Amino acid sequence: MSERLTPGDTAPDFTLPDADGNQISLADRRGRKVIVYFYPAALTPGCTKQACDFTDNLDLLAGAGYDVIGVSPDQPEKLAKFRDKESLKVTLVADPDKKVLEAYGAFGEKKLYGKTVTGVIRSTVVVDEQGKVERALYNVKATGHVAKIIKDLGL
Template sequence: MTEQKRLSAGDQAPAFTLKDSEGKQVSLSDFQGRSVVVYFYPAAGTPGCTTQACDFRDNLGELSESGFDVLGISPDKPEKLAKFRDEEGLNFPLLSDPDRSVLAGWGAFGEKQNYGKTVVGVIRSTFLVGPDGKIVKAMYNVRATGHVAKLLRELPA
């Protein structure tokens, strides 16, 4: 596999502005002064991505109480994100990165293993970004099932 950019704790979170499921611009800087969970997923409406999104939905109260907002980012177009949001009752912003530039900038797009084959695609990844805009925790190749529960256990105090 070729070497690709990976973010680590202490790195400045790469800035972005993307359209949400309503077509409105959302920037990481909109959350300055707040902690944010930024997670990247391959495709809205697929089984793993639905499981993961619903886990975030079901645990949003606990994440909010811990001071975290949640942003989900995929290459899907805003219309598909709106359908996904409505079908699953999602209660946090879903952002569209159709050219995958934000995914790549965060190290969440590139070569990965899929059923024993090397493919290029979205690397399911989650980041905790502190109020200062720095990465607190970077997690690559996370599992869709059980990931949010693990994240909650590992949240910084």
């Protein structure tokens, strides 16, 4: 089980391929706030709802200085299908070896339909301009989560 992050921690840096195979790095976002969210699988109902909610609110978030990066263990080709099918505007990156998911505490044991399984823990980490964790939310719900973040951030 990976350690969960808490406010004040330095956000683990990462460089991962996006849906088009371009390398996306957290370090390149210094000076902006970044919402990094972790989801189990592209093209599934809950993950689609969450990604669409982030896309629908991207102008508001970007206007307040936030970039949004979605991380899943999917391959870039699947992310491209997901983005195109749902007209997503958020940056989606692939973490098939789950190193970034583990570094952020977003991979480990969770309850799924009453059973304990190992997998992606739906999580959101808000990183400030200096690369420090501002908020770390674990076991979030796909529906209503983006609205809650916006409210919590006072946007």
